[in-house]
Amino acid sequence: MNTTYIQVLRNLRKAIRRKRPKFWRSHSWILHQDNVPTHTALLIQQFLAKYNTVVMPRLFLFPKLKRILKGERFSTIDEIKAKSNTELKRIHKEVFPPMFLKLETMLA
Template identity: 50%
Template sequence: MKVLLTVFFDCRGVVHHEFLPQGTGTVNKEYYLQVMRNLREAIRRLLHHDNAPAHTSLLVCDFLAKNNTLMMPLLLYSQIWPPVSLFLFPKLKRPIKGRRYATIDKIKTASKEELNKIKKMIF
């Protein structure tokens, strides 16, 4: 079983996290727009994310523009802004790698626990 976790954080810690609903398959523009709606208050001024098609879709860009949210492009290979995949996700995946979970809910619970440990350690 696989579960996709979307995480947003700033210099003070994790701002928001959501799991992709089962059966959705992949992050698409409609899902990402809903994530943006759920996150709107926390990202009111600035959002830094990569250029995945769902992130740069007209639907999402219109939403961010209407809510006065500046979208910062990802600076690939920047030492100032390291990609989150090089920083957060290995720390999240390492402790739960190789474990077996009976249900999706148990995977989500274990992921949240590890995310909380990372938050305490880093922020």
């Protein structure tokens, strides 16, 4: 599975180089992924380090949303989107600025 994900990352790098050359040249693109074992495996981390790929830390929203949706069953993607959207709207907007400042500090 890790070799498959490495190929996905290679394809992503090629696509960024081709479709977003400005970001590619300035090294200003950031990879955002979750913490599934495939993404956090040593082989993957070594690949990302070898190519100096900046990985965005997980945002506070995803674990929170994951806890809320855990155990629920959905029949369609639209149901998942609707429930996720409802739950995201319940988060008070005052929570966001400190989180983005924290993220900015982590990426600096």
